[in-house]
Amino acid sequence: xxNEKKFPSRLLRGMTKDGSARIVVADTRGIVEHxxxxxxxxxxxxxxxxxxxxxxxxxxxMLGEKNDSLTVQIIGDGPAGRLLAVSDYYxxxxxxxxxxxxxxxxKKSGKLDVGGAVGRGSLTVIRDVGDGEPHTGTVxxxxxxxxxxxxxxxxxxxxIPSVCSLGVLVxxxxxxxxxxxxxIQLLPFPDPATVDKIEANVPKISSVSSLLDEGKTLEEIAxxxxxxxxFDPFDVIDVDYVCxxxxxxxxxxIRSLGKEKIAELFDEEEKENGKRELTAECRFCDKKYRFxxxxxxxxxxxxxxGKGEKK
Ligand SMILES: [Zn+2]
Numbered sequence: 001x002x003n004e005k006k007f008p009s010r011l012l013r014g015m016t017k018d019g020s021a022r023i024v025v026a027d028t029r030g031i032v033e034h035x036x037x038x039x040x041x042x043x044x045x046x047x048x049x050x051x052x053x054x055x056x057x058x059x060x061x062m063l064g065e066k067n068d069s070l071t072v073q074i075i076g077d078g079p080a081g082r083l084l085a086v087s088d089y090y091x092x093x094x095x096x097x098x099x100x101x102x103x104x105x106x107k108k109s110g111k112l113d114v115g116g117a118v119g120r121g122s123l124t125v126i127r128d129v130g131d132g133e134p135h136t137g138t139v140x141x142x143x144x145x146x147x148x149x150x151x152x153x154x155x156x157x158x159x160i161p162s163v164c165s166l167g168v169l170v171x172x173x174x175x176x177x178x179x180x181x182x183x184i185q186l187l188p189f190p191d192p193a194t195v196d197k198i199e200a201n202v203p204k205i206s207s208v209s210s211l212l213d214e215g216k217t218l219e220e221i222a223x224x225x226x227x228x229x230x231f232d233p234f235d236v237i238d239v240d241y242v243c244x245x246x247x248x249x250x251x252x253x254i255r256s257l258g259k260e261k262i263a264e265l266f267d268e269e270e271k272e273n274g275k276r277e278l279t280a281e282c283r284f285c286d287k288k289y290r291f292x293x294x295x296x297x298x299x300x301x302x303x304x305x306g307k308g309e310k311k
Contacts, residue, residue, distance in 0.1 A: 007033065009239045011061050011091050012218035017230040020190035021198055024058040024183045025208075025218045025225070026239075031057065031093060032168055032179040034241040038286050039096060042103035043170040044117045045080060049097045050168035051114065051146040052085045054181040056095065057239050060087025064129065071126040076144055078119025079104060086284075091239040094284040112170065118144030123153055147181075154185065161186045163202055167209025178213035184225060197228045243285035250280045250289045255296060262296055 007029040015022045032050035035041065041049060056072045063070060066089050074083040081098025104116040120141060127135040137157030142148040147166040154162040163184040171177040182205050184198060204224045205211070211221050222234055254262060266276045278291045 010218060010236055011239050012222055012234050012236045014222055014234040015232050016194055017232055018191050018194055019187055020194035021184055021186050023222055023225055024061060025221045026054050026058050026181045027212055027218055028054040028057060028179045029176055031241045033176040036176055039100045041100040043174060044103045044112045044114060045097050045100045046170050046176060047112045047168040048080050048114045048117050049083060049095055050179050051166040052083050053093045053095050054166050054179060055150050056085035056087040057091040057093045058181055058183045061091035063089045068129045073124045074118060076119035076121035076141060078117050080117040092242040094241060094243045096283050114146060115144035123149045125153060165206055165208050167207060169209045169213055178209045180208045180212045182208050182225060194229055201225050201227050243282060245282040245285060245287060247289050251295060254280060266293055
């Protein structure tokens with residue numbers, strides 16, 4: 001998409017020289033604008049989904065192995081409904097919001113009311129790491145503003161003291177003007193003097209979308225966070241909104257519904273549109289896949305075949 005080329009999304013990763021803390025700074029304007037275009041989100045929904053995609057990308061980039069992935073789900077009782085984002089090891093993300101039209105009135109401060117759109121509920125992080133059961137951690141939402149909710153998740157579920165700042169600026173025309181995040185995490189046995197300095201620097205990076213909007217680079221923002229602290233050279237990677245859907249995956253999903261349900265879906269389609277043809281839409285990228293009964297011939301057997309189901 002044009003916007004992604006114009007505003008490539010990037011993550012900066014760094015660490016203090018004494019090994020006390022690590023930092024990730026993200027510029028996710030391209031990713032959030034892509035999500036806005038695909039899902040046609042209203043401003044508050046753009047901000048909510050954008051913050052979630054940004055946090056998920058930063059967390060994904062901290063996964064250990066190339067095949068690891070991470071899913072974050074926020075279920076609140078507000079008008080936004082369920083939000084979900086998936087990131088891979090490279091920090092590439094995809095996501096959706098149940099109600100893209102969610103757009104409660106702005107706060108008195110003029111800011112988008114993301115907390116009001118999300119409401120009360122829970123945040124769940126699922127880490128799919130290689131073989132075995134995925135690791136799952138759930139916390140109750142603090143405010144639904146998402147950054148605070150992630151900070152609680154790190155503290156309660158992973159026992160990692162963290163600073164998390166997420167921001168999405170929506171332009172008057174509804175497009176994404178700036179989006180990004182900063183995540184600082186303490187490593188085991190940090191130097192108390194370094195921790196004090198980081199704490200003193202936090203107010204300087206609290207509005208990351210404003211800093212990016214002013215034209216600050218990721219490096220400049222990281223330097224603000226690590227002001228007065230020695231740090232190793234930063235590493236910067238490109239990230240993107242990437243959907244992994246395919247015809248085969250969609251087919252597998254439909255097949256898992258079972259033959260009765262599939263036959264029912266074809267009947268419904270025929271009644272409504274006169275064609276025995278199913279259309280499945282990817283909820284992450286809105287791509288449409290068309291299927292006929294032939295695609296499920298191993299599940300649905302012709303009526304005159306008495307042999308039943310063959311796998
Ligand atoms: Zn897709």
